Amino acid sequence: MNQPIPAERLRPMLEPCYGHLAGHQQAGGGAGRGPGGPPYTARQNRAPARRVHGTVVSDNSMRPELFVAAILIAAGCPVAAQTGKAGDDRSAIQQYLKHPGFTWQCQRSGHFEFCYDPKIGTDPNLLAVRKGAEKARTHILRLAAAPRYQPLIHVFFLESRARMKELIGYDGEGRARPTHHVIFFVPTPVRPDLTHELCHEILSNLWGAAEPWIEEGLATYAAQGGFHHESQEWLASGRMLPLENLVNPGWDPTQYTPDITYGELADFVEYLKNTYGLDSIRKVWLAGSLAISAVLGKPLKELEADWHAALLPE
Ligand SMILES: [Zn+2]
Numbered sequence: 001m002n003q004p005i006p007a008e009r010l011r012p013m014l015e016p017c018y019g020h021l022a023g024h025q026q027a028g029g030g031a032g033r034g035p036g037g038p039p040y041t042a043r044q045n046r047a048p049a050r051r052v053h054g055t056v057v058s059d060n061s062m063r064p065e066l067f068v069a070a071i072l073i074a075a076g077c078p079v080a081a082q083t084g085k086a087g088d089d090r091s092a093i094q095q096y097l098k099h100p101g102f103t104w105q106c107q108r109s110g111h112f113e114f115c116y117d118p119k120i121g122t123d124p125n126l127l128a129v130r131k132g133a134e135k136a137r138t139h140i141l142r143l144a145a146a147p148r149y150q151p152l153i154h155v156f157f158l159e160s161r162a163r164m165k166e167l168i169g170y171d172g173e174g175r176a177r178p179t180h181h182v183i184f185f186v187p188t189p190v191r192p193d194l195t196h197e198l199c200h201e202i203l204s205n206l207w208g209a210a211e212p213w214i215e216e217g218l219a220t221y222a223a224q225g226g227f228h229h230e231s232q233e234w235l236a237s238g239r240m241l242p243l244e245n246l247v248n249p250g251w252d253p254t255q256y257t258p259d260i261t262y263g264e265l266a267d268f269v270e271y272l273k274n275t276y277g278l279d280s281i282r283k284v285w286l287a288g289s290l291a292i293s294a295v296l297g298k299p300l301k302e303l304e305a306d307w308h309a310a311l312l313p314e
Contacts, residue, residue, distance in 0.1 A: 092180040092181070093115075096167060096182070099167055102167060103118065104116065104117065105118045105121060108152075109130065110133070110134050111133075112130075112134075112137075112153050112154075114130055114157065115155065116156070117157075120159050123159075125187035126192075128187070129155075129157070132193055133155070133198075136193060136198050137149070137198055140195065140202045141202065143199075143222055143278075144203055144278075146202070146206055149202055149205075149206065151181045151205065153182075153201055154180070155182075155194065156183070156184045157185055158186050159186070161173060161186055164184055174197050176204070178201050178204035183198070185197065191223075193223065195219075196219045196220065196223035199219035203218065207285050207286060210288075211288050211289055213246050213247045213265055214247075214281075214285050214289075216253060216262055217262075217265030217266050218266075218285075220263065221266040221267075221269050221270045221273075226267065227267040227270075228270075228311070230267070231267040232312075234263075241261065242304070243268065243303075243304045244301075246261055247268070247289045247292070267307075267311075268304075268307055269281065271307045272303070276296055283295045284296070
């Protein structure tokens, strides 16, 4: 049996969804994925990418049950695919419900509670998100091969990024707060779909906290599908970032343009999933990038070379 992973390796539960391009596929052809630009462009001096779905706020307390689950998984022990308690625990969301300047109308529906200002209750994008929520949840459970997920998921709809920032201090269109089972979402025509945020919500609770690169890579893959073609183009044009810049414990999603990083990570995670299987993804998720070589039997550089070779046209 493996040694339990040290406590410092059990990262605090993030509120993932750092910020990612939401224009893939649904945007009708590359919104936000502007061509050109020098290789490995840092974002600091660039205009913000269009349609960035952001999400992450750190929470420095890992729930005790997740800590235990993480140790059990790391030790190769089976752990119930359920770490949240059932029922409607509203105590965690009172801070949002009672936030000054916001009026909420909340409705339970299946595995969700949707809260929104009554004046946007009939917004067609909001209605589309609600309509697709159960399907998106099922998609993530299937992806994770999880038989069940009990927690009620609270979804707060905001009418704008500005209102999102007012409520939680984050300027973005989507953010998951897995410790509270809460998703904040600005419904737009670009991505009227909770799949990305639900990937953070569900897998962070079932598997434990993960490093940003795999959180965002898997969520982007789950929500937006393959980036194989884009990755081929980025590789051919020299715009692909070296994986070591992203696949590390400290990648800051604002460091490089999300136009490339989210898609690149999604394609790499998909490659790992297809080559090594979901269980290996889960082990890397929990153990972190520094354990990739031990888990997959190859260092990152070698995996990168294999992946690039697979990207080359036939
Ligand atoms: Zn995300």
